[in-house]
Amino acid sequence: MRQGIDGSQKPDNRSTHRIGCDRLILELRQFGIHAEPSVKTRGVDFFVTRHQSGKPSQRLRIPILVRAASKANFSVIRRHEKISNLILAFVWHLRSGNPAETFAMTFNEALSIAEEMGWTSTGSWQRFGWYTNNEPGKRLRAKLTAFKSTPDRWRHLTGY
Numbered sequence: 001m002r003q004g005i006d007g008s009q010k011p012d013n014r015s016t017h018r019i020g021c022d023r024l025i026l027e028l029r030q031f032g033i034h035a036e037p038s039v040k041t042r043g044v045d046f047f048v049t050r051h052q053s054g055k056p057s058q059r060l061r062i063p064i065l066v067r068a069a070s071k072a073n074f075s076v077i078r079r080h081e082k083i084s085n086l087i088l089a090f091v092w093h094l095r096s097g098n099p100a101e102t103f104a105m106t107f108n109e110a111l112s113i114a115e116e117m118g119w120t121s122t123g124s125w126q127r128f129g130w131y132t133n134n135e136p137g138k139r140l141r142a143k144l145t146a147f148k149s150t151p152d153r154w155r156h157l158t159g160y
Contacts (some may be wrong), residue, residue: 044083
């Protein structure tokens with residue numbers, strides 16, 4: 001928590017992120033998927049680990065980056081394309097009073113949404129390699145429905 005201008009206690013980004021990570025871990029456990037924290041990998045919050053089919057001694061680690069938001073936020077950052085097999089988990093409404101929502105997708109799926117929305121032609125994307133939307137409208141929300149967090153969605157993403 002941080003102190004606001006008026007002296008009140010305001011949530012900080014770090015605590016919102018922690019709440020989002022905790023919520024996602026619980027969600028994945030409910031789906032029967034085990035996630036382990038990332039200790040050393042920058043830009044990754046968790047790894048889902050599974051054995052490769054036919055090779056029980058070999059494990060595949062799938063990185064997950066949590067994008068937690070007090071209300072709603074969808075962002076795409078170009079540098080994330082460097083992380084192989086990255087799954088982006090957008091966890092919304094952690095402090096808004098609305099029911100929390102989670103959307104899960106690969107970086108390429110998020111990038112496709114950004115391209116469809118026209119964000120990759122903006123100055124922000126061209127100059128800095130990122131775009132963020134803090135007030136997702138009907139068009140973006142409609143695109144995100146296919147990525148709503150469900151057991152089937154996570155099985156598709158992780159191969160569990």
